[in-house]
Amino acid sequence: MNEPTRNDAQDAATEAAQNAVDETTSWEYSAERGTIQADLEKGLDAAGVDVSDTEKQRLVDEIDDVKGDEHSGGPEVDPAEVSPADGA
Known part of the structure; x- marks a missing residue:
């Protein structure tokens, strides 16, 4: 079995971040910026x-927009700006 690679961890982190952005966009786009x-x-x-x-600021701005x-749909996460929280 292959060990997960750095790219696998990065892809998973980007997907998880995008899911969080999509959920916030769906539920909170009409809320105040602080709530977003x-x-x-x-x-x-x-x-x-x-x-x-x-x-984060760009995402909040675009969700607010x-x-x-x-x-228009929600913003797309920039993979270069995301990392797993454990620093992997």
Whole structure:
């Protein structure tokens, strides 16, 4: 059996982060920015991933922008800005 690679861990972290972003977008896009940020951070923590502060801010901004165009969809996570929380 093959051992998981760094790329496998990165792909899993990116997918987990994207799931947290998608859930926050679905449930909180019309909320206040503080609520969006808190829900996103909670989801990322639960997913066990770290996302750079700059990326978190961009994601919050783009989720908040969905208020103006509900059909635009949510933001896509930049894989370069995500890592497993344990630093793997």
